[in-house]
Amino acid sequence: MSAPITHLLDGETVTAVAGEVWSALVGEEEYLVPGYGLDGPPVAGPSAWVTVTGPWNGLVVLTCDQAGTADLTRSVLQMRADEEATEEDVDDVLRELANILGGNVKSLLPGPSVLGLPETGAAPLRASDEDTCRVAASWRGHHLAITIQGATEAPVFTTEVPL
Amino acid sequence: MRALVIDDSRAMRRIVASILEGFGYETRPAGHGREALDVLEEGWVPDLACIDWNMPVMDGLQFVSAVRAVPAWRSVTLMMVTTESEHGQIVKALAAGAHEYVIKPFTADAIGDKLALLGLLPTEVPA
Numbered sequence: 001m002s003a004p005i006t007h008l009l010d011g012e013t014v015t016a017v018a019g020e021v022w023s024a025l026v027g028e029e030e031y032l033v034p035g036y037g038l039d040g041p042p043v044a045g046p047s048a049w050v051t052v053t054g055p056w057n058g059l060v061v062l063t064c065d066q067a068g069t070a071d072l073t074r075s076v077l078q079m080r081a082d083e084e085a086t087e088e089d090v091d092d093v094l095r096e097l098a099n100i101l102g103g104n105v106k107s108l109l110p111g112p113s114v115l116g117l118p119e120t121g122a123a124p125l126r127a128s129d130e131d132t133c134r135v136a137a138s139w140r141g142h143h144l145a146i147t148i149q150g151a152t153e154a155p156v157f158t159t160e161v162p163l
Numbered sequence: 164m165r166a167l168v169i170d171d172s173r174a175m176r177r178i179v180a181s182i183l184e185g186f187g188y189e190t191r192p193a194g195h196g197r198e199a200l201d202v203l204e205e206g207w208v209p210d211l212a213c214i215d216w217n218m219p220v221m222d223g224l225q226f227v228s229a230v231r232a233v234p235a236w237r238s239v240t241l242m243m244v245t246t247e248s249e250h251g252q253i254v255k256a257l258a259a260g261a262h263e264y265v266i267k268p269f270t271a272d273a274i275g276d277k278l279a280l281l282g283l284l285p286t287e288v289p290a
Contacts, residue, residue: 024268025178076174078181089173096172099217100267103246111249117171117217 002055002110004131005148009108014135017104018146022139025097026075032137032144040136043145043160045069047123048094050102051151054113058131058150060102062094063123063160068142069094091120105148123160127152164285165207166190169199169226170215170244175267179213179244182271186278187285196221200229203236210238211283214261216245216252224259231260240281244269 002008015034022032035041046069049061064072073085073093085093095118106113126132131150136143145160166188168179173194180190191207193199195218212230216223223243230236242263243256253264263277278284 021268024270073174077177092172093174096174099172100246103248103267106246107248112251113249115217115246117219 004128005056005058005133005150006130008056008110009105009133009148011133011135013108014105014133014146014148015137017108018101018135018137021097021100021104025100026072026139030075030139032139035136035138040134040145041143043123043136043143045144045160046090046094046120047160048091048098048118048120049124050098050118051116052102052106052109052113053116054106055110056113056150058127058148059124060098060105061123061147061149062098062101062144063147064094064144065142068139068144071140071142072097095120101146123147124149126150164188164211164283165209166211166213167193167199167202167207167209168213169193169196169218169223170213171195171218172215175215175244179274182274183211183213185271186275195219196223196226196229199226203230203233203239208236208239211240211242211278211281213242213244213265216243216247216256224256227256227259227261240283242277242281244274 043063045065047061047063049059069090070085073090076093099118126149134147136145166183168176170176176192183190197220214223241261243261244265246267248266
């Protein structure tokens, strides 16, 4: 078993990874404005996550506020202003962003590790603060959070607003 | 030139296809390895296949091995386009028969550079 995530990664690194993902997928001129960590405001919206299984076990979770998910989808899919993103589009874009964030976070952790297939839903409950690294950020005024949280048999905490 | 874009994410298929079409490729999508094999079996053999690793039904590595087992498909250049960036995974994919490896997130220029290395960049890119 590996050390808790806070001994392996810090918020600055996660922010840097997320920034790269954002400029490659969302747009070159699109910036994530980092905000707060664990104590940052909860995000009310859907989540997408991937599991990481290896020396460190846990989830990489992306949560974005409801209006933000639609905007994000339109940007990633380069939709015209009059095009509406379907629920399926939103789900797919969130899953892929979580997948890429997860893969890049995994590369910073002790390996070898296996990445699971992405899932979506309400933000999964998490473990103790010691095994959680959360970056709250904003993009075009929308709130979002990237949380790297250790797997636990009895997850009890949630920072985000339950759906 | 023809390219098969294999990824379980519709968003990623759209992004990769759009980049390749910008380089002059005709593209077809597939949501996983099995669906991609169906395309090859129906006779649509591309010059290039861009392959995600983690997919349901049949993953990218299984697809690479399946393609390499068929002599008629030897001409297909296989390029992994994936979040799997551990050295061991890259070695595994190349050993299975992949020619190139692109790690997500990527830029259009990164794909263009790989295509140039592979000699698969059409000389006349449409305006």
